[in-house]
């Protein structure tokens with residue numbers, strides 16, 4: 001007889017495009033074991049259950065009971081619409097979870113920044129809703145596409161001010177962050193006199209001063225030099241909480257993200273786990289070209 005677990009296992013395995021054999025290999029069990037679990041004849045031990053939930057990308061509760069862990073759901077977006085002179089977002093429905101590492105992709109003008117601005121509350125939707133379990137004043141960090149900096153402050157003053165506001169002020173911490181973000185030589189320079197790349201590094205530093213439940217980065221590496229870009233990606237790997245990044249750095253998405261969203265024609269045209277793309281032997285760039293540009297799949 002089928003129980004909830006067997007039902008979840010079948011549904012989630014298919015959603016990941018895994019055969020019973022694929023899953024058996026990943027779990028180091030026989031295909032017959034998977035078949036028995038799916039028929040409700042036996043159940044896996046706890047260690048296999050934990051590995052299963054990791055492979056399938058869901059919480060244990062969801063795997064066993066079919067219930068989403070609501071504590072983990074941080075943003076729920078329903079049928080969100082926004083037009084300027086033309087419709088830009090035309091019915092976005094999306095759940096974002098606390099552990100998500102999301103790369104939000106789409107062509108220029110697709111509406112990525114517009115969606116981001118609605119998530120952090122800078123724009124209001126024409127219709128639809130965003131339910132957020134993130135407190136915008138103390139657990140949401142944002143790096144907007146256009147730097148929002150105060151040009152008539154010196155770099156160090158700017159960092160000090162932001163650290164005070166974020167309640168993380170300490171001289172040592174500020175010095176450490178300025179040095180980490182390679183702005184030591186510029187610390188007494190007026191922000192208005194920084195180069196584009198230096199301004200980007202400062203914006204990033206300011207977005208990362210405090211811990212966050214949700215970090216939203218809109219094209220963070222545009223304008224940075226190569227070593228800053230490398231630094232950025234390595235740094236990102238050590239950040240806790242949910243991260244949503246709008247980026248065109250396809251080579252990095254494979255390494256640092258777990259989920260890819262494609263915004264196209266005002267909708268979330270694709271919402272896929274990076275593992276699923278890899279299980280089709282595709283790179284993110286090939287996948288993007290296939291679904292965004294409609295190019296034939298490279299065999």
Ligand SMILES: Nc1ncnc2c1ncn2[C@@H]1O[C@H](COP(=O)(O)OP(=O)(O)O)[C@@H](O)[C@H]1O
Nearest residue numbers: 084085088106107108109110111112113114115
């Ligand atoms: N404040 C605004 N007023 C009018 N049109 C806007 C405004 N913001 C964005 N747009 C338009 O909405 C579309 C989506 O913009 P945007 O969200 O910035 O795209 P993306 O970030 O994906 O490149 C573009 O056509 C842009 O010109």
Ligand SMILES: [Mg+2]
Nearest residue numbers: 112113114145
């Ligand atoms: Mg944008």
